Amino acid sequence: MPDDSWISISGTVEAVSPNAFTLDYGDATVIVEMDDNDRDADGYKLVTGDRVTVDGMIDDDFFEATSIEASSVFVENIGTYFFANPVDDETTRVQRTFAPVTYPIIEGATSIQGTVTAIDREDETFQISTGTRLITVAVDEMTNNPLDDEGYQQLETGDEVVATGTLDDRFFEGRVFIADYVTTMANRQ
The missing domain is CATH 2.40.50.140 (Nucleic acid-binding proteins)
Structure with missing residues (x-):
């Protein structure tokens, strides 16, 4: 892949x-x-x-x-x-x-673009595949959470997204990115 x-x-x-x-x-x-x-x-x-x-x-x-x-x-x-x-x-x-x-x-401002491969609505995270590895994007601190049942933006597996936030050690140590914003580039419906 x-x-x-x-x-x-x-x-x-x-x-x-x-x-x-x-x-x-x-x-x-x-x-x-x-x-x-x-x-x-x-x-x-x-x-x-x-x-x-x-x-x-x-x-x-x-x-x-x-x-x-x-x-x-x-x-x-x-x-x-x-x-x-x-x-x-x-x-x-x-x-x-x-x-x-x-x-x-x-x-430290960072944006990551990729395709959503998995969603965990309970943990308020989704994963982006990098081909050989997965990156977990946490959205629980976002005001407009794209994984809850409210609002227009509702992420689904297959959506192309850009997650924007600040790079910190959690990204390199555990491949977890804390998003401030998530932009849907293309929906896979």
């Missing part, structure tokens, strides 16, 4: 190397890989202190090595996106980017 869940993480560049940088998202750091020869940033190099938003796929490396291969990086101080090669050299996945970034970038 192919990886199909996307993530967008905002934070501050902590360290830079030729093919990667360390992103501080508030609670901890994640290594962001983006080869210089793959991106269109010939005129700009990231520097420590840049505030950025990174878009990429969730794969095994994301949890095992706390690293992500970026498909795009938005740099706040120049208001510009830099994109990796549209077809990744390690796999044949097509690049995809979230909606435009809003100012200011908020450290």
Whole structure:
């Protein structure tokens, strides 16, 4: 099964190397890989202190090595996106980017996009498959809970969603993401 869940993480560049940088998202750091020869940033190099938003796929490396291969990086101080090669050299996945970034970038702000594979209405959680792993999204703290019996938004298995919240240690330790908002991109009815 192919990886199909996307993530967008905002934070501050902590360290830079030729093919990667360390992103501080508030609670901890994640290594962001983006080869210089793959991106269109010939005129700009990231520097420590840049505030950025990174878009990429969730794969095994994301949890095992706390690293992500970026498909795009938005740099706040120049208001510009830099994109990796549209077809990744390690796999044949097509690049995809979230909606435009809003100012200011908020450290730790994260969005995860994927298909709902399971719902537990009693625990107020649902799962998104990353191809080989599952991510649990908790919605019990949301004002408009998409798993209760009230309101317009009612999630079902198969819906494509974007869950937005703040990245913290629970995500890497237990693959649990606490959502502030959930947007339904497509219903599978």
